[in-house]
């Protein structure tokens with residue numbers, strides 16, 4: 276994927292071009308603005324303290340330009356319709372997926388119902404100790420959409436159980452980053468080869 280100018284370059288020169296500093300999610304949106312409608316993996320993510328974001332970015336690294344990475348607030352029905360496969364990445368909060376991620380599903384569920392049946396999906400959940408509740412919840416939504424789970428649920432346990440640990444910024448360790456990267460790569464590969 277190419278874009279006609281370097282976003283980072285423009286940001287560095289922001290004072291001259293009077294550009295605001297762009298958030299990483301805004302940069303993701305700009306970077307995909309010219310992406311074709313070729314079959315691609317859509318990675319939708321939410322994160323509060325950085326764990327799930329790092330997981331989603333590692334998965335995107337594995338999938339390369341066969342994937343679009345979208346923050347949940349920026350993703351919706353049109354993005355789901357354009358994609359061939361999905362990876363949903365978010366934290367588990369209070370035994371369910373995080374509220375912002377749920378809002379993405381609430382907003383998108385009926386507009387795409389019956390229109391994405393049979394497409395492949397997988398999940399990657401950032402957890403403090405569990406992660407099963409969020410996984411189950413997304414599975415039930417995916418079942419309603421008649422999606423096909425093509426990879427075992429990935430749960431990264433950040434071992435955050437005290438208020439201090441839960442509120443702290445998260446760092447994705449090497450083995451977990453590799454697992455997320457391999458998941459992204461496998462999903463993109465399976466999609467391109469038509470295995471799913």
Ligand SMILES: Cc1cc2nc3c(=O)[nH]c(=O)nc-3n(C[C@H](O)[C@H](O)[C@H](O)COP(=O)(O)O)c2cc1C
Pocket residue numbers: 321322323324325326327328365366367368369370371401402403404405406433435440441445
């Ligand atoms: C309000 C709240 C509720 C949480 N509830 C759970 C939970 O039910 N199960 C769990 O495993 N972790 C729980 N956690 C811990 C988060 O899942 C964990 O910190 C995760 O790494 C956060 O991901 P993030 O860094 O992408 O925001 C909770 C965290 C918060 C802030």
